[in-house]
Amino acid sequence: MIEAQLLLDEAKERITNGKILLENERYKLCVSETYYAMFYGAKALVTLKNITPKTLSGTMSEFSKHYVKTKIFPINLARKYFQFEENRKKADYDVIIQFNKPKAESSLEVAISFIKECEKIIK
DSSP: OHHHHHHHHHHHHHHHHHHHHHHTTOHHHHHHHHHHHHHHHHHHHHHTTTOOOSSHHHHHHHHIIIIITTTSSOHHHHHHHHHHHHHHHHHHHOSSOOOOHHHHHHHHHHHHHHHHHHHHHHO
16 A cells, blocks of 8 residues: 555656646646656556556556456546557657647646546545
């Protein structure tokens, strides 16, 4: 439970970072940071099952298996997490791609909702 709380704290810090990046018009970094907020939220949930995935994809897989397929976590938010992986890759590795303010705002809003759902389960 302590590890899950530490991971959730990291997720919240990533949300804070996302807000700062958005305010400073660093949209690409905001999109990446909001993905990582959701990643740490999902990883926090997975650790409650005594599972410690070593990769991003392993976390997604275990999260899906234990929380999405069992309908513990809302499917619409889970889908956003899975879809945001592609945005994260573009933000992290594609120097040409740019994200705009609406995309960054949307990413942040979804990540905030995702973390709130994680908190409900962890508490």
